[in-house]
Amino acid sequence: MTDTIDSNECANLLRCTPEQVEELARAGEIPGLKIGRSWLFVRADLLDYLAQKAREEAAERRSKRQVREVMPTPLKQRRQVPPPLPVPWKA
Secondary structure, three states, X not given: OXXXXXXXXXXXXXXXXXXXXXXXXXXXXXXXXXXOOEXXXXXXXXXXXXXXXXXXXXXXXXXXXHHHHHOOOOXXXXXXXXXXXXXXXXX
């Protein structure tokens, strides 16, 4: 049996407001079905959506980290050696 939830339960699952849930559903970001004036969601589909988003974001963070590791770090500037002192002139 498929477990269906409404906007309020979906908001609890996604840790956001019901208004944000409905906005995401209207935009097609999360899987949902509008029946009359309310939205209906399948819990398993939402969990799959969350897992997929988490994998995508983790991959993005890894790719950014790898790019940073490949870039050479700037070399530390060495202290310049002062020029030699002039030798006193002997006449």
